[in-house]
Amino acid sequence: MKDVVVIGGGPSGLATASELGKRGYQVILLERNDELGGLLQQCIHDGFGTILFGESMSGPEFADIFISRVRDEGVEIKLKAYVKSVKKKGGHFNITTVTPKGIEELKSKSVVYAIGCRERNQFEIKIGGTRPSGIYTAGTVQRLVNLYGILPGKDVVILGGGDVGMIVARHLFLEGVNSILMVYPEEFFSGLPRNAQQCILDFDIPYRPRTIVRSILGDKKVKGVELIEVDEDWQPIKGTEERYSCDSVILSVGLIPYSEKLEDLGAKIDENTSGPMVNEYFETTVDGVFSVGNLIQIFDYVDDAVKTSFIAAEGVERYLEKEDEKNLGIKLKPGDNVRTVTPQRIDQTTDEKFSAFFRPEIEKENPKVEIVSGDDVLERHVKRYVRPSMLEEISVSKDILLGENEVFIDVR
Amino acid sequence: MSDELEERETLCIRCPKGCRLALKIDEEVIVEGNQCKIGEDYGKQEGREPKRIVPTTVKIKDAKWPRLPVRTEESISLDKIKDVMGSVEGVVVEAPIEKGEIIIKDVGGTSVPIIAERDMEKIR
Numbered sequence: 001m002k003d004v005v006v007i008g009g010g011p012s013g014l015a016t017a018s019e020l021g022k023r024g025y026q027v028i029l030l031e032r033n034d035e036l037g038g039l040l041q042q043c044i045h046d047g048f049g050t051i052l053f054g055e056s057m058s059g060p061e062f063a064d065i066f067i068s069r070v071r072d073e074g075v076e077i078k079l080k081a082y083v084k085s086v087k088k089k090g091g092h093f094n095i096t097t098v099t100p101k102g103i104e105e106l107k108s109k110s111v112v113y114a115i116g117c118r119e120r121n122q123f124e125i126k127i128g129g130t131r132p133s134g135i136y137t138a139g140t141v142q143r144l145v146n147l148y149g150i151l152p153g154k155d156v157v158i159l160g161g162g163d164v165g166m167i168v169a170r171h172l173f174l175e176g177v178n179s180i181l182m183v184y185p186e187e188f189f190s191g192l193p194r195n196a197q198q199c200i201l202d203f204d205i206p207y208r209p210r211t212i213v214r215s216i217l218g219d220k221k222v223k224g225v226e227l228i229e230v231d232e233d234w235q236p237i238k239g240t241e242e243r244y245s246c247d248s249v250i251l252s253v254g255l256i257p258y259s260e261k262l263e264d265l266g267a268k269i270d271e272n273t274s275g276p277m278v279n280e281y282f283e284t285t286v287d288g289v290f291s292v293g294n295l296i297q298i299f300d301y302v303d304d305a306v307k308t309s310f311i312a313a314e315g316v317e318r319y320l321e322k323e324d325e326k327n328l329g330i331k332l333k334p335g336d337n338v339r340t341v342t343p344q345r346i347d348q349t350t351d352e353k354f355s356a357f358f359r360p361e362i363e364k365e366n367p368k369v370e371i372v373s374g375d376d377v378l379e380r381h382v383k384r385y386v387r388p389s390m391l392e393e394i395s396v397s398k399d400i401l402l403g404e405n406e407v408f409i410d411v412r
Numbered sequence: 413m414s415d416e417l418e419e420r421e422t423l424c425i426r427c428p429k430g431c432r433l434a435l436k437i438d439e440e441v442i443v444e445g446n447q448c449k450i451g452e453d454y455g456k457q458e459g460r461e462p463k464r465i466v467p468t469t470v471k472i473k474d475a476k477w478p479r480l481p482v483r484t485e486e487s488i489s490l491d492k493i494k495d496v497m498g499s500v501e502g503v504v505v506e507a508p509i510e511k512g513e514i515i516i517k518d519v520g521g522t523s524v525p526i527i528a529e530r531d532m533e534k535i536r
Contacts, residue, residue: 044481046465060530149479174497193430197423385429
C-alpha cells in the first residue's frame with residue numbers, strides 16, 4: 001500500500017509528487033505519455049518561472065527543475081501508464097492501470113489528480129461550413145511545430161486571441177509560413193498583454209478584433225473561411241461577410257479542465273470553473289482525493305498552477321496523518337463581477353490564511369476585492385488593476401469566516 | 413542627418429493593465445500613455461533597445477523527437493531576430509544533447525549563443 005498515487009506527470013503532478021516525497025511519503029507518479037513534463041515540453045518559449053524562481057525560462061527548462069526533484073526525492077515513476085479506473089474501497093483506493101506490461105493494480109491511501117485540461121474543439125463552438133482537413137487546435141499545432149518540425153500549412157487563419165493562439169502565431173511567423181491572420185470576437189486580444197506585444201505586435205502579424213470565422217470552406221482540404229464582423233455582444237453583423245483564402249484554420253478557443261475522470265469517482269464539479277469543487281487544500285468532495293493545477297481551473301501562469309501543488313501536498317499530509325478535521329464546510333462563491341472562485345469551500349481551522357483564486361468579470365483600475373457575507377464586508381483587499389484575462393489571488397484570513405455558512409468574493 | 417524623431421507604439425507588459433505606450437525616440441526616449449513610473453521605465457528601455465529571447469528548434473538525429481528546442485542564451489535585439497532564425501535554419505545536431513549545451517556559438521552576428529533547452533537522449 002502506497003501513501004499517495006499522483007496521476008499526471010505535468011508540472012503540477014511533478015511538483016505534488018516531489019513535495020510529498022520530500023515529506024517522507026511513499027509516492028507513485030503515473031504518466032500516460034513516455035516522458036515527464038506534460039505540455040511544457042512543447043512550450044519552448046520563455047516566460048515560465050518568473051513568479052516562483054524570479055527568472056524567465058522556457059517550458060522544458062521549467063519542467064526539468066521538477067523532473068529532477070521527483071528523481072531526487074525517490075518518487076516511483078511509471079511512464080506509459082494509463083489509469084483505467086480508480087475505485088474507493090473502505091479507507092483506500094484501488095487503481096487499475098494499463099501499461100506496456102499489461103494491466104497492473106495499485107493500492108494507495110490517497111490519490112492526487114493532476115491531469116490538466118484539454119482544448120475546446122471545433123465541435124464546441126458554433127462554426128459553420130464543411131469539415132475538410134486542415135483544421136487544428138492551437139496546442140496541436142504547437143506540438144507539430146516544436147516537436148516534429150511540421151508546419152500545418154502556408155496560409156493560416158487563427159481564431160481566438162488568447163495566449164496559446166498568440167504564442168503559436170509567433171512560432172509560425174518565425175518558422176516561415178506565408179501568411180497569418182488572427183481574428184477574435186473581443187475588442188482586444190484576450191490573452192496577456194505580454195503575449196500581445198511579444199508575439200503579435202513585435203512582428204506586425206495582421207489581426208482583426210470583433211471578427212469571427214463564420215464558416216470553413218473547402219471540400220477535402222481547407223480552401224478558405226468566411227469571416228464576419230461581430231458587435232459588442234459577439235452577434236454577427238449582416239453585410240460584413242468576407243471570403244478569405246487560407247489552407248489551414250487554427251482554433252484557440254479556450255481550455256477546459258479535464259474533470260470527467262473525477263466525476264466518475266463521484267466528485268462534484270463546479271459549473272463555473274468546470275473543475276472539481278475543492279476545499280482550501282484542494283481536496284475534492286471525495287475524501288482523500290485531491291486535485292491540482294489546471295484541472296482545478298485554468299491558470300494563466302504555470303507558476304500559479306504549481307502553487308496549488310504545494311498547498312495540496314500539505315492537505316495530503318494532513319489527510320494521511322488524520323489531522324484534517326473537516327467541520328467548517330463554509331462555502332466560498334463568486335459574487336459581484338466575479339466569474340470563478342477556488343477553493344469553493346473552507347473546511348479546516350488550522351492555518352491563519354488560505355489562498356483564494358478568482359477570475360474577475362470586469363476590467364477595472366484599483367478595484368476593491370471584498371469578502372462579503374450578506375451585507376457585511378468581512379475583509380477588503382485592493383488590486384492594482386484587474387481584467388478578465390488575468391486570474392487573481394488573494395490571501396484570506398480564516399478567522400473572519402468562522403460562523404459563516406457562505407461568503408462571496410465581490411469586485412467593485 | 414534627419415532630425416525627425418522615431419516614433420513607435422508598444423504595449424507595456426509590466427502589469428495586467430497593458431497600457432499602450434507611445435515612444436518618441438531621440439537622444440532620450442519620451443514615453444506617453446503610461447500611467448505610472450514603472451511604465452515610463454519600461455517604455456524607455458523598449459525605446460532604447462527592445463530585446464527578446466528567441467525560441468526555435470533544430471533538427472536532431474537519433475533522438476526521441478525529430479526536433480530539439482533551443483533558444484538564445486540571452487535576449488537579443490528585436491531587429492536581429494531574422495538574422496538569428498536565418499543562421500539556425502538547416503542546423504542538424506546529433507543526440508545525445510544536454511540541457512544548456514551550446515548549439516551555435518555566435519548566432520546571427522549577435523555574439524550570443526544558441527543553447528539547448530532540454531536533454532535529448534540517444535535512441536538506439
